[in-house]
Amino acid sequence: MAGAQKKKPTIRDIANLVGVHHSTVSRALDAEQRRKISPKVVRQVENAAQKLGYTPNIAASALRRNRSFAVGVLVPDITNPVFPPILRGIQDVAEAQGYTVIISNTDDAAMKEQSAFRMMQGRAIEGMIIATARLDDPIVEECKRNGIPFVLVNRTVGETGVNAVVVDEDFGVRAALDHLLGLGHSKIAHIAGPLDTSTGASRKRSFEAYMKLHDLDATFVESTKKFTVEEGRAACARLLERGGEFTAIVAGNDLIALGCIDALEAAGRSVPGDVSVVGGNDIPMLSRMVPALTTVKIPKYEMGSQATSILFDSIDGKDRDPLVIRLQPSLIVRDSTGPANR
Amino acid sequence: MAGAQKKKPTIRDIANLVGVHHSTVSRALDAEQRRKISPKVVRQVENAAQKLGYTPNIAASALRRNRSFAVGVLVPDITNPVFPPILRGIQDVAEAQGYTVIISNTDDAAMKEQSAFRMMQGRAIEGMIIATARLDDPIVEECKRNGIPFVLVNRTVGETGVNAVVVDEDFGVRAALDHLLGLGHSKIAHIAGPLDTSTGASRKRSFEAYMKLHDLDATFVESTKKFTVEEGRAACARLLERGGEFTAIVAGNDLIALGCIDALEAAGRSVPGDVSVVGGNDIPMLSRMVPALTTVKIPKYEMGSQATSILFDSIDGKDRDPLVIRLQPSLIVRDSTGPANR
DNA sequence: GCGAAAAATGCACTCGTGTGCATATATGTG
DNA sequence: CACATATATGCACACGAGTGCATTTTTCGC
Numbered sequence: 001m002a003g004a005q006k007k008k009p010t011i012r013d014i015a016n017l018v019g020v021h022h023s024t025v026s027r028a029l030d031a032e033q034r035r036k037i038s039p040k041v042v043r044q045v046e047n048a049a050q051k052l053g054y055t056p057n058i059a060a061s062a063l064r065r066n067r068s069f070a071v072g073v074l075v076p077d078i079t080n081p082v083f084p085p086i087l088r089g090i091q092d093v094a095e096a097q098g099y100t101v102i103i104s105n106t107d108d109a110a111m112k113e114q115s116a117f118r119m120m121q122g123r124a125i126e127g128m129i130i131a132t133a134r135l136d137d138p139i140v141e142e143c144k145r146n147g148i149p150f151v152l153v154n155r156t157v158g159e160t161g162v163n164a165v166v167v168d169e170d171f172g173v174r175a176a177l178d179h180l181l182g183l184g185h186s187k188i189a190h191i192a193g194p195l196d197t198s199t200g201a202s203r204k205r206s207f208e209a210y211m212k213l214h215d216l217d218a219t220f221v222e223s224t225k226k227f228t229v230e231e232g233r234a235a236c237a238r239l240l241e242r243g244g245e246f247t248a249i250v251a252g253n254d255l256i257a258l259g260c261i262d263a264l265e266a267a268g269r270s271v272p273g274d275v276s277v278v279g280g281n282d283i284p285m286l287s288r289m290v291p292a293l294t295t296v297k298i299p300k301y302e303m304g305s306q307a308t309s310i311l312f313d314s315i316d317g318k319d320r321d322p323l324v325i326r327l328q329p330s331l332i333v334r335d336s337t338g339p340a341n342r
Numbered sequence: 343m344a345g346a347q348k349k350k351p352t353i354r355d356i357a358n359l360v361g362v363h364h365s366t367v368s369r370a371l372d373a374e375q376r377r378k379i380s381p382k383v384v385r386q387v388e389n390a391a392q393k394l395g396y397t398p399n400i401a402a403s404a405l406r407r408n409r410s411f412a413v414g415v416l417v418p419d420i421t422n423p424v425f426p427p428i429l430r431g432i433q434d435v436a437e438a439q440g441y442t443v444i445i446s447n448t449d450d451a452a453m454k455e456q457s458a459f460r461m462m463q464g465r466a467i468e469g470m471i472i473a474t475a476r477l478d479d480p481i482v483e484e485c486k487r488n489g490i491p492f493v494l495v496n497r498t499v500g501e502t503g504v505n506a507v508v509v510d511e512d513f514g515v516r517a518a519l520d521h522l523l524g525l526g527h528s529k530i531a532h533i534a535g536p537l538d539t540s541t542g543a544s545r546k547r548s549f550e551a552y553m554k555l556h557d558l559d560a561t562f563v564e565s566t567k568k569f570t571v572e573e574g575r576a577a578c579a580r581l582l583e584r585g586g587e588f589t590a591i592v593a594g595n596d597l598i599a600l601g602c603i604d605a606l607e608a609a610g611r612s613v614p615g616d617v618s619v620v621g622g623n624d625i626p627m628l629s630r631m632v633p634a635l636t637t638v639k640i641p642k643y644e645m646g647s648q649a650t651s652i653l654f655d656s657i658d659g660k661d662r663d664p665l666v667i668r669l670q671p672s673l674i675v676r677d678s679t680g681p682a683n684r
Numbered sequence: 685g686c687g688a689a690a691a692a693t694g695c696a697c698t699c700g701t702g703t704g705c706a707t708a709t710a711t712g713t714g
Numbered sequence: 715c716a717c718a719t720a721t722a723t724g725c726a727c728a729c730g731a732g733t734g735c736a737t738t739t740t741t742c743g744c
Contacts, residue, residue, distance in 0.1 A: 008463070008488075010700055021724045026702055033703090038722060058464040059410065060700035062401035063729050079430055081626070084421045091420075091447060100444055100461060105433060119442060123400055258630065283627075284423070288600065290632035352730055363694045368732055375733090380692060402730035405699050 009052040017048040029056070058100075062124070070100045071311060072120035074132045074139065076108045080227070081283035082253070082300060083131065086153060089304020090129055097312060099126075106132050108226065113139050121146075127311045129304075133157050134196045149314040153307040154298075156198045156324070163314060165307040165325045169199065172296040172329040173206035176250050176278040179294070179331055181214065184340035185248040185276060189220030191235045191260055193227045193252030200224075200252055203280070207250060220246045224256060232259020240267050247275055247340045254279035254286055254295055261291075261336070272338035282332055292334035299327050351394040359390045371398070404466055412442045413653060414462035416474045416481065418450045422569070422597070423625035424642060425473065428495060431646020432471055439654060441468075448474050450568065455481050463488075469653045471646075475499050476538045491656040495649040496640075498540045498666070505656060507649040507667045511541065514638040514671040515548035518592050518620040521636070521673055523556065526682035527590040527618060531562030533577045533602055535569050535594030542566075542594055545622070549592060562588045566598060574601020582609050589617055589682045596621035596628055596637055603633075603678070614680035624674055634676035641669050 011029070015022040020041060027033040028045040037045075048054075062068045071094055075083050087103060094101045102123060104116035113132060117139050120128065127149040133140060135158040143150040152164035180188055190207045193200030200223065211218035222239050224231035232251060236259060239246075249264075251257035257279030261271050269275050271291055279286070282297035310323055353371070357364040362383060369375040370387040379387075390396075404410045413436055417425050429445060436443045444465060446458035455474060459481050462470065469491040475482060477500040485492040494506035522530055532549045535542030542565065553560035564581050566573035574593060578601060581588075593599035599621030603613050611617050613633055621628070624639035652665055 008700095012700080022700090023702075023725080024723055026700095027723090030702085036722070041722085055460045055463045057405065057466065057700050059401045059404035059466055060729090061702075063399070063405055063699090063731090064701045064703085066729075068401060077430075078420070078433075079426045081423065084426060088419075088421055088447060091445075095446070095458075095461070100465060102442055103433075103445060104437070105430065116437075119437070122397055123442060285625075285627040285631070288631040289627070290630075353732095354730080364730090365695080365732075366693055368730095369693090372732080378692070383692085399730050402699090403732075405701095406730080406732050408699075 008057070009054045010057065011054070013052055014045055014048045014054060017052070018044045020045075068124040068126055069098055070102055070123055070125045071127045071129065071308075072117075072123075072125040073101055073103045073129045074106055074113060074116060075103060076132050077105050078103065080255070081285075082154075082281050085300035086131065086304035089301040089306075090153075090308045091304075093305045093308035093312075099312075108132060110138065117142065121148075127151070127315050129153055129307050129311060131155065133198065134194075135198060135201060136196070149311060151307045151311045151314070153303050154199065158198075160324075161322045163307075163310050163323050165303050165310065165327065166198065167298045167303070167329050168326040169202045169329075170206040170209075172280065172298070172331070173203050173250065174210050175329070175331040176280075176296055177207070177210050177214075179333060179337065180248045180250070180276060180278065183248075183276065183337060186216055186340070187220070187244070187246040188216065188248045188250060189222075189239055189244065189246040190218070190250045191232060191239065191252055191256050192221065192223040193256065194225055195223050200227075203250075203252060220244050224252065227253050227255055229255045229259040229262070232256030233263045234259070236260040236263035237267075240264075248337070249275060249277045251277060251279050253281045254283045254293060256280075257293060257295070257336070258286075272336050273341075276337035276340075278331075278337060287334060291336040294334045294337040295332050296329045297332045298329045303327060350399070351396045352399065353396070355394055356387055356390045356396060359394070360386045362387075408466060410466040410468060411440060412444055412465055412467045413469045413471065413650075414459075414465075414467040415443055415445045415471045416448055416455060416458060417445060418474050419447050420445065423627075424496070424595070424623050427642035428473065428646035431643040431648075432495075432650045433646075435647045435650035435654075441654075450474060452480065459484065463490075469493075469657045471495055471649050471653060473497065475540065476536075477540060477543060478538070491653060493649045493653045493656070495645050496541065500540075502666075503664045505649075505652050505665050507645050507652065507669065508540070509640045509645075509671050510668040511544045511671075512548040514622065514640070514673070515545050515592065516552050517671070517673040518622075518638055519549070519552050519556075521675060521679065522590045522592070522618060522620065525590075525618065525679060528558055528682070529562070529586070529588040530558065530590045530592060531564075531581055531586065531588040532560070532592045533574060533581065533594055533598050534563065534565040535598065536567055537565050542569075545592075545594060562586050566594065569595050569597055571597045571601040571604070574598030575605045576601070578602040578605035579609075582606075590679070591617060591619045593619060593621050595623045596625045596635060598622075599635060599637070599678070600628075614678050615683075618679035618682075620673075620679060629676060633678040636676045636679040637674050638671045639674045640671045644669060 011025040012022045015025045025045050028037045028042045091101050106112045131153045133152050133155040137157050156164040156166050192204040195201045208218045222235040224235045249260050251260050257277050264275050279293045279295035282295045286293040353367040354364045357367045367387050370379045370384045433443050448455040473495045475494050475497040479499050498506040498508050534546040537543045550560045564577040566577045591602050599619050621635045621637035624637045628635040
């Protein structure tokens with residue numbers, strides 16, 4: 001019994017069982033070509049396939065048709081709660097199309113991005129979904145040069161002419177600010193994410209523009225090097241050292257917001273008593289913390305699924321113009337924001 | 343320039359350029375076989391490969407050698423915060439070995455497991471890491487039957503003779519109970535996870551055994567169908583309806599614990615004032631909720647990385663005896679547990 | 685400088701699917 | 715029933731890389 005190493009059945013095995021040529025089996029199993037085969041044979045083939053536990057050898061199919069039925073996904077860190085829902089969106093759509101998804105974590109490090117990209121190229125992926133884009137991104141350049149279809153998700157690049165599914169950042173920032181203004185705040189700070197990412201830079205830009213629109217001072221601004229709690233804490237500490245008199249913070253995302261809350265409480269300021277804090281993205285569980293975080297929720301799953309649909313259109317050669325989809329975020333008001341008391 | 347569709351160069355192109363047979367090129371590029379080829383030719387081949395921008399066609403190689411340099415991972419739901427760290431552990435080890443990881447979500451549904459498994463078989467994965475095992479698991483059976491190397495992670499199956507990296511559940515449950523006993527609790531309930539999973543069943547078994555050891559009543563026990571907040575809430579509600587006088591709950595995992603807290607508070611019982619709650623796994627962010635959850639922390643990343651190392655040993659034919667590694671969990675005491683007040 | 689052993693390379697076939705083209709069988713029409 | 719026309723199936727080769735074996739070339743000992 002040991003090491004029986006049962007060989008996987010092939011279409012030839014099915015062909016022998018049914019008593020037809022393997023090419024007939026190949027056609028019977030292909031939805032496109034099935035109509036060329038008599039219904040009786042199709043049924044027999046399907047039964048035999050079932051009985052033998054046949055699974056197609058994708059490598060062979062990929063070789064013959066010069067398609068891999070695989071797409072690659074570049075993600076900064078799967079451990080960051082924003083990404084798993086996006087990945088689910090990607091996988092659900094991709095697998096429904098018979099595609100395999102290859103995910104790699106890059107930790108936002110150029111070297112890891114490169115090596116992950118090489119690995120995926122070696123696997124002849126038919127397209128890429130890139131969640132790691134910086135405003136000036138070498139991987140995006142390389143995809144363009146090599147003619148590999150790709151779609152950016154969540155973050156985009158500086159230049160135009162690419163496919164991307166992102167959040168309407170301007171809308172989100174305005175919603176957050178409208179909320180704070182409505183509560184009577186006017187001295188509002190912003191802790192931006194990394195400025196070499198579109199999410200970091202454009203939220204900052206929107207913040208400054210909308211503050212200006214309301215004739216408010218937009219000088220309480222700091223930025224972080226990464227979208228992490230620690231960076232948020234440090235940036236908020238810098239802000240506090242500057243000794244400003246702000247009563248609210250719009251944070252670059254939820255993790256940064258948590259850092260802000262840590263720093264504020266360490267400095268003896270209560271949230272939302274002394275300072276209100278708005279986060280971004282709406283990662284799970286933060287509704288259960290105290291104070292429950294007010295945040296700009298983004299449609300993570302949809303971003304993933306839509307990006308993937310676009311990618312498939314692009315792979316299938318439906319070459320429409322480069323498409324940028326901006327999904328609407330929504331403000332979730334919880335307990336980390338309250339009336340200004342000065 | 344449009345649609346130039348440059349065909350990828352093959353070893354035959356290299357062969358023509360250098361003026362040798364393509365089999366020579368194949369050998370020159372294979373570290374194992376390179377010694378059979380004259381150094382001069384090897385150099386020429388490498389230069390030509392470089393010049394043409396040759397990348398091997400993995401599909402062809404996989405087909406011929408029946409090796410894919412890919413491993414499959416079956417996970418219930420990447421969106422559940424326990425899994426991302428495990429996946430990082432897996433990916434970091436696998437990619438360091440030049441392997442690609444293919445992840446699929448099964449939602450603990452037999453049909454999705456089957457189709458994901460088929461897809462991976464089609465890709466000729468060389469091994470599997472299975473985080474979805476139930477005590478009686480058809481996928482595990484199929485791996486065994488087909489001689490596919492595999493390692494279970496987090497959950498294991500009923501039978502012995504398999505590779506697995508799991509948590510020392512007994513130790514964890516005892517630590518939780520010792521903690522509660524030390525706080526003066528004696529009427530302790532348990533909301534188990536699904537009893538067809540090892541984590542659900544063995545935590546329950548350990549609970550009952552340890553309670554018995556202390557001559558305590560272990561009848562306040564309910565179980566859930568899934569490891570979710572909603573299921574935890576429902577199970578705890580059932581427990582409350584039974585009208586028992588318990589002062590503490592050991593929950594099957596953190597999500598179930600959250601459900602318990604919801605149900606308790608809905609019933610007007612405070613945590614930890616009236617009832618203490620201990621969770622399991624230690625998923626991120628729960629240290630920030632109020633009350634911060636006391637939980638049994640498990641080494642997630644290590645489980646993933648160790649499982650992968652074992653898998654590679656198994657793939658490489660280092661056939662040691664089936665290996666079960668039990669990693670030590672640790673109790674993290676936070677605010678959801680307190681002294682018994684009756 | 686001859687012969688044998690060793691090293692280098694070529695040949696031909698394999699892996700499992702897919703597909704254009706040829707052939708065989710069924711269907712329809714007058 | 716003959717003949718044209720669909721319809722169904724078989725045949726053979728392609729895809730790119732890898733490998734056992736045969737063949738050629740080199741090396742080396744005497």
